[in-house]
Amino acid sequence: MEQNREELLKHLAASLKDAKEDGGAILLVGAGNSVSAGIPPxxxxxxxxxxxxxxxxxxxxxxxxxxxxxxxxxxxxxxxxxxxxxxxxxxxxxxGNEDKGIEKAKLNFAHIAIAELLKQGYFSRILTVNFDPLLIHACYMVGMYPFPAIYDLGAMGKVNAELLHDPSIVYLNGQHVGFVQRNTTDQLEAHKETLSQIVRSTGCSKTWVVAGYSGENDPLMDALNELRPYNNWLYWLEYSNQVLQKESHNFLENDEECKVIYQCDADETFMNISYLLDCSLDFIERPYKELEMYLEEIRFETSKTSQHRYTAKIKKYIEILETNTAISQFKHADQVDMLLAYLEDLIANKIPSPHEENLKKIIEVCERISQLSPDHDATYWYWGDALFATAKLEGIDKNEFLEEAEIKYQLSIEKDISEDINIKARKLYELYRYQHSLTNDETTKNDLLKKALASLNLCTELSLEKAKVYSLLNEPKLAVSHLNKIKYKNKNTSILGSLLSFFNYSIEDVISDEDFHPIKNHPDFQHWVEQKQKESISA
Structure with missing residues (x-):
C-alpha cells in the first residue's frame, strides 16, 4: 500500500526520535540541499x-x-x-563575485534545521558531497557548542574510518578551501575505496537519511547499494516524483527497508521534521538560551579587568529577554506566525470547505491578525480580496462588502506603499470598475471612474487601463495621449516576441474593446488608429 508523504515524514520523525536514544542517525546530503542558498546545481x-x-x-x-x-x-x-x-x-x-553579478550564498532553512537536529542529537554524523561551508556556518548560527568535528576526506588517501569522532560533518569529496575538490570521473573513481570505508564503518544498523542527492555517476551510490540491508531504515528524500531510473538506484524502490519520500523540498521538509520532533530553533525563538550558554562555557575570570562587567551585561540581557513582557511579545509573534500560516493554507484552498465558508474563515483570520499585528500590510490585502470575492457571490449585500474591501485595500497600501504597489493599485482599479458595472447613476459612475484613475496613478508601470478610464470619462485627448505611451505588438511580431512582451497589446485589442467605444468616432482616436495600423504594416 502506497503511503502518503505526511505519513512517511511522521515515520521518519519517529525513527529519528528513537535514533537519538541510540546515538543519532546518519544524514547524507547532496547539492540539492544548497540550491535555495545560492549554490547552483x-x-x-x-x-x-x-x-x-x-x-x-x-x-x-x-x-x-x-x-x-x-x-x-x-x-x-x-x-x-x-x-x-x-x-x-x-x-x-x-x-560572491560582484563583477559577475553573483551574490554570496546564504544559509537556507534546510541548513539551519539540520544543524539544530545535529545539535540536539537526532543526527550524529553528516556526510556531504558538497564543497560549501554552509552546514558549518549553520552550526555556528544555531549556537552548537562544542562544535562538531570537521573531516575533509578529499585530500586523504587511506583513512581509519573507525576513529571518526561524532558529532561530525564529513566532507567526502573535499571542501572549497581544501587542497582537493574531487569532482572529475578519475578523481571519484580513485576515491571509491575511501568512500566505501566511510559507509561501511558507519554501518547498516544506523538510521540513514539521504537528502538533495541524486547519486548519478557517483561511486558513493555503489557503496550505499553494497551496505544493504538497512536494518534501521534508509529514508531517501527525493525532490522529484521519481528516483533516477538506473540499476544502482533500483534497491530504493524495491527493498522494504528503504522508504522513498517524493516531492521533498529540502527547506520545507527539514523544517517540517523539526516541527514534528518539537525541535525548536532556540537562537531565534529563545535567544536568551545562547546567552546562558556563554555563562556556562566561558571562563570569565580569565579577563581580570572585564570579568564582572561582561557577566553583569549578559545576566542583564537574559533578565530582559526572560521578563513577562518579553515572553509575552515572543508568544504574540508566534500567534501571528501561526495565524499567517493558517491564512496561507486557506488562501491556497488546502483546507477543504465550501467556497463561502472558506471566505468567512479568511476574513475572521485576517481580523484576528490585524488585532495582533496592525501594521502587517499583506493581511489587509488578503482581507480585501476575501471581501471582494464575497461581494461577487449570489444573495449577498454587495455594497457592504465592496465598501469594506475598498477600505482594506487602501489600508494595505497605506501600511506599505512600496510593497507590490502595482498589484495593489490594480486590485483597487478592478474593485471600482466592478462597482461601476453595478450602477446606472451617471454621477456615481463618473465618481467611481475617477477613483479608478487615482488608483492607477499609484502604479509605476504603464497600462492600457488608464486609457480606458479616460475614454469612459469622455476625455479622448487624454486617452490618446496615454495610448501613445504604450508599445504594441504588430502583425509581424514573432511568437517568441509576443511571449516576451510584458503588456502584449495589439491595435486590434484597442479597437475591439468596448471601453473605447465612447471615443471611437473622435478624430483624435481615429487618427491614432490609422497611424498605428500604418506602423504595424510597415514594421
Missing part, C-alpha cells in the same frame, strides 16, 4: 563553467550548453578544468 554549474572558460571546451560542448545541457556529463565537464579553475568557480558562489 550541477547542470547550471556546467553551463556557467563553459560560458566563463570557453577555451577549454569544444564547439559541440559550447553548443550543447546553450541548447541541451542534459547531453553533457558534469564529471566530464569538470575534467576539462584545472583544480585552480574549479576552485575559482566554486568560490564565486560561496563568497
Amino acid at each position: 550541477a547542470q547550471k554549474l556546467m553551463k556557467i563553467a563553459i560560458e566563463n572558460f570557453p577555451n577549454y571546451f569544444t564547439e559541440e560542448e559550447q553548443k550543447l550548453a546553450k541548447e541541451d545541457l542534459s547531453q553533457l556529463q558534469y564529471n566530464d565537464i569538470m575534467t576539462k578544468l584545472s583544480n585552480v579553475k574549479r576552485k575559482e568557480l566554486f568560490k564565486w558562489f560561496i563568497e
Whole structure:
C-alpha cells in the first residue's frame, strides 16, 4: 500500500526520535540541499563553467550548453578544468563575485534545521558531497557548542574510518578551501575505496537519511547499494516524483527497508521534521538560551579587568529577554506566525470547505491578525480580496462588502506603499470598475471612474487601463495621449516576441474593446488608429 508523504515524514520523525536514544542517525546530503542558498546545481554549474572558460571546451560542448545541457556529463565537464579553475568557480558562489553579478550564498532553512537536529542529537554524523561551508556556518548560527568535528576526506588517501569522532560533518569529496575538490570521473573513481570505508564503518544498523542527492555517476551510490540491508531504515528524500531510473538506484524502490519520500523540498521538509520532533530553533525563538550558554562555557575570570562587567551585561540581557513582557511579545509573534500560516493554507484552498465558508474563515483570520499585528500590510490585502470575492457571490449585500474591501485595500497600501504597489493599485482599479458595472447613476459612475484613475496613478508601470478610464470619462485627448505611451505588438511580431512582451497589446485589442467605444468616432482616436495600423504594416 502506497503511503502518503505526511505519513512517511511522521515515520521518519519517529525513527529519528528513537535514533537519538541510540546515538543519532546518519544524514547524507547532496547539492540539492544548497540550491535555495545560492549554490547552483550541477547542470547550471556546467553551463556557467563553459560560458566563463570557453577555451577549454569544444564547439559541440559550447553548443550543447546553450541548447541541451542534459547531453553533457558534469564529471566530464569538470575534467576539462584545472583544480585552480574549479576552485575559482566554486568560490564565486560561496563568497560572491560582484563583477559577475553573483551574490554570496546564504544559509537556507534546510541548513539551519539540520544543524539544530545535529545539535540536539537526532543526527550524529553528516556526510556531504558538497564543497560549501554552509552546514558549518549553520552550526555556528544555531549556537552548537562544542562544535562538531570537521573531516575533509578529499585530500586523504587511506583513512581509519573507525576513529571518526561524532558529532561530525564529513566532507567526502573535499571542501572549497581544501587542497582537493574531487569532482572529475578519475578523481571519484580513485576515491571509491575511501568512500566505501566511510559507509561501511558507519554501518547498516544506523538510521540513514539521504537528502538533495541524486547519486548519478557517483561511486558513493555503489557503496550505499553494497551496505544493504538497512536494518534501521534508509529514508531517501527525493525532490522529484521519481528516483533516477538506473540499476544502482533500483534497491530504493524495491527493498522494504528503504522508504522513498517524493516531492521533498529540502527547506520545507527539514523544517517540517523539526516541527514534528518539537525541535525548536532556540537562537531565534529563545535567544536568551545562547546567552546562558556563554555563562556556562566561558571562563570569565580569565579577563581580570572585564570579568564582572561582561557577566553583569549578559545576566542583564537574559533578565530582559526572560521578563513577562518579553515572553509575552515572543508568544504574540508566534500567534501571528501561526495565524499567517493558517491564512496561507486557506488562501491556497488546502483546507477543504465550501467556497463561502472558506471566505468567512479568511476574513475572521485576517481580523484576528490585524488585532495582533496592525501594521502587517499583506493581511489587509488578503482581507480585501476575501471581501471582494464575497461581494461577487449570489444573495449577498454587495455594497457592504465592496465598501469594506475598498477600505482594506487602501489600508494595505497605506501600511506599505512600496510593497507590490502595482498589484495593489490594480486590485483597487478592478474593485471600482466592478462597482461601476453595478450602477446606472451617471454621477456615481463618473465618481467611481475617477477613483479608478487615482488608483492607477499609484502604479509605476504603464497600462492600457488608464486609457480606458479616460475614454469612459469622455476625455479622448487624454486617452490618446496615454495610448501613445504604450508599445504594441504588430502583425509581424514573432511568437517568441509576443511571449516576451510584458503588456502584449495589439491595435486590434484597442479597437475591439468596448471601453473605447465612447471615443471611437473622435478624430483624435481615429487618427491614432490609422497611424498605428500604418506602423504595424510597415514594421
